[in-house]
Each structure stands twice: as C-alpha cells, then as structure tokens.
Amino acid sequence: MVEWNNLLPQGADLLLEWVAQPLLFNLGLGGWVEDAYEACEWVLWGLIELTVMVALMWPLQKLWPAERVSALHGAQRQSAIRVDVIYTMIHRLGLFRLVFFMAFNAPIDAVMGSLRQAGWPTYHLEQWLPGLADQAVLSFLVYLVVLDFVNYWIHRAQHQWSWWWALHAVHHSQRVMTFWSDSRNHLLDDVVVAFVGVILAQMIGVPPSQFVLLVVLTQLAQSLQHANVRWSWGPLEWLWVSPRFHRFHHSMGAGHEFSPGVLGGHNFGVLLPWWDVLFGTANFDNRYDPTGIRQMVGVQEVYGDGFWQQQRLGLKRMWRSLRSPPR
Numbered sequence: 001m002v003e004w005n006n007l008l009p010q011g012a013d014l015l016l017e018w019v020a021q022p023l024l025f026n027l028g029l030g031g032w033v034e035d036a037y038e039a040c041e042w043v044l045w046g047l048i049e050l051t052v053m054v055a056l057m058w059p060l061q062k063l064w065p066a067e068r069v070s071a072l073h074g075a076q077r078q079s080a081i082r083v084d085v086i087y088t089m090i091h092r093l094g095l096f097r098l099v100f101f102m103a104f105n106a107p108i109d110a111v112m113g114s115l116r117q118a119g120w121p122t123y124h125l126e127q128w129l130p131g132l133a134d135q136a137v138l139s140f141l142v143y144l145v146v147l148d149f150v151n152y153w154i155h156r157a158q159h160q161w162s163w164w165w166a167l168h169a170v171h172h173s174q175r176v177m178t179f180w181s182d183s184r185n186h187l188l189d190d191v192v193v194a195f196v197g198v199i200l201a202q203m204i205g206v207p208p209s210q211f212v213l214l215v216v217l218t219q220l221a222q223s224l225q226h227a228n229v230r231w232s233w234g235p236l237e238w239l240w241v242s243p244r245f246h247r248f249h250h251s252m253g254a255g256h257e258f259s260p261g262v263l264g265g266h267n268f269g270v271l272l273p274w275w276d277v278l279f280g281t282a283n284f285d286n287r288y289d290p291t292g293i294r295q296m297v298g299v300q301e302v303y304g305d306g307f308w309q310q311q312r313l314g315l316k317r318m319w320r321s322l323r324s325p326p327r
C-alpha cells in the first residue's frame with residue numbers, strides 16, 4: 001500500500017542520493033551534503049507547485065481570461081512571458097533557496113544571536129494563547145495571519161521607499177500578467193523579503209514543518225492571484241485576495257501609482273485583504289485595467305524583456321535613488 005505521508009521524505013531521500021550528493025561531491029562541496037536534504041524537500045515542493053500551476057491555472061487562463069493577450073500584445077507576448085517562466089524556475093525549483101541558505105544561514109544566525117543578546121526573546125504561541133499550540137490547524141492559521149500582517153507592511157515599504165521601488169518595479173513592469181508573473185522579482189528584492197521572513201518566523205517560533213507549508217500555500221495563492229483570470233470572490237472578496245483584487249494593484253495608473261516619497265495605490269495585501277480594509281488602501285471595484293508601469297521620464301521606466309537586463313537596471317536605479325533621495 002502506498003503511504004502518502006511518506007512519499008515526500010522518500011522522494012527527498014532519492015533526490016539526495018541520486019542527484020544532490022554526486023553533484024556536490026563533484027563540485028568539491030561535500031561539506032554541504034547535510035544541508036542538501038532540506039533543499040531536496042524544497043525542490044519537490046516546487047515540482048508539486050509547478051504541476052498545480054500548469055494543470056489547474058493554465059486551463060483557467062484559457063477558459064476565463066481577464067484580457068486577451070494575443071490581441072493586445074502581439075509578438076512581444078511570448079518573450080514577455082518567457083522571462084517570467086525563467087524567474088519561476090529559478091525561484092520554485094530550489095536554486096534561489098539553495099543559494100540563499102548557503103549565503104545567508106550564517107548572517108541569519110548572527111542576527112538571531114544579537115536579537116537574543118539585546119533581550120528579544122523567541123515568542124511562542126503558548127505564551128499568547130495557552131493551549132493553542134497543540135491545535136495544529138489553529139496555530140497554522142494564527143501564524144499565517146501574523147506573517148501576512150507583516151507582509152502587508154513590507155509590500156507598502158516596497159512602494160514607499162524609492163530604493164525598494166526601483167527593485168519592486170521589476171515585478172510591476174510586466175504588461176502581460178500570467179500565473180508565471182508572481183516570481184518575477186528582482187533577486188535582491190527576493191533576498192530582502194526572504195531574510196525578513198525567516199528572521200520573523202524564527203522570532204515568533206513557527207515550527208519548520210509549518211513554515212514550509214506556509215511558504216507553499218502563499219506561493220500557490222500568489223500564482224493564482226497573478227493568473228490572467230477574470231475572477232473575483234463576489235461578496236467574499238474581503239476574505240482572501242482574488243485574481244481581481246491583486247490585478248487591480250498592478251493596474252497602470254490606478255493600482256500602484258508612485259511618485260517619489262508619496263504613497264499611492266491600493267490592494268497591497270498578500271493573502272488577506274483585511275489589512276487594506278483596516279488601513280484604507282482596499283479597492284473592490286470590479287474592473288480589469290491594463291497592467292504595467294507607466295513610462296514617465298524620471299519616475300517610471302521600462303525594464304525590458306531580458307532577465308539580466310532587468311536585474312542590471314534594477315540595481316542601477318536602486319543605486320541612483322540611494323544617491324539622490326527624493327526631497
């Protein structure tokens with residue numbers, strides 16, 4: 001009989017034995033073998049995510065498109081989408097996570113060490129809500145709400161601070177939004193967000209098994225939000241971020257208008273629209289505008305269709321905004 005709950009660890013074992021170990025030894029990186037098991041688990045989760053995306057979200061885009069991309073964007077459509085596929089492969093198939101953990105494990109431990117020295121304890125659910133830690137589903141939901149609240153403010157900062165906007169604008173520069181577009185982020189932007197997320201999860205005591213599930217659920221929900229699908233949750237639109245809700249955030253000239261130092265825009269929520277409702281940034285208009293960033297000299301600029309071009313321009317524009325902060 002197939003034991004479903006053992007499939008993932010068994011798959012990770014196989015991947016470690018047949019792919020990761022030989023590769024690491026050949027590259028002279030044998031010391032990393034112990035850490036590689038975790039990376040193998042992430043690769044398997046990434047494969048599951050990609051399967052769900054292609055098997056479910058791709059047909060949805062065909063059945064209920066928010067915009068007919070072939071008519072709108074002509075020949076540029078394919079190269080615009082192709083770069084998002086590259087971002088998705090880097091991000092979801094473990095490469096980003098592997099490099100992140102190899103480079104940032106030590107700095108994360110150092111930050112946690114200095115936080116503890118400075119008197120910041122690790123919080124546990126048991127302290128806030130006695131008895132809840134034993135309830136796996138309930139504690140998972142509490143962690144989801146807490147992390148989502150912080151992610152709302154991270155997203156507002158990505159639009160508020162001009163150096164961060166220079167990086168986050170890579171995400172917003174896509175005019176052909178599909179379920180591949182969620183991973184289209186400047187790599188430095190991804191690093192900053194992942195760094196803050198890991199520190200926070202450790203500080204509030206999220207168990208590693210729940211952290212993996214939280215990341216997978218968040219990534220799948222975000223892929224669906226970016227899908228080219230004309231979907232809203234109707235009267236339940238306030239409950240969970242829908243494709244319509246997030247597409248409005250990407251709307252050109254309406255959802256995320258930025259002028260240096262001044263916040264504009266709506267629908268910053270990552271999973272829950274609650275924070276947008278609470279802090280006055282929610283927009284529930286049932287509309288589907290063209291997406292992308294406007295070309296306004298000195299304020300908004302295009303980032304091109306090439307991966308390296310986008311990475312280079314993001315860094316260059318970030319550097320420029322750090323050197324001459326808006327007054």
Ligand SMILES: [Zn+2]
Nearest residue numbers: 155168249256
């Ligand atoms: Zn944004």
Ligand SMILES: [Zn+2]
Nearest residue numbers: 171226246250
């Ligand atoms: Zn987005």
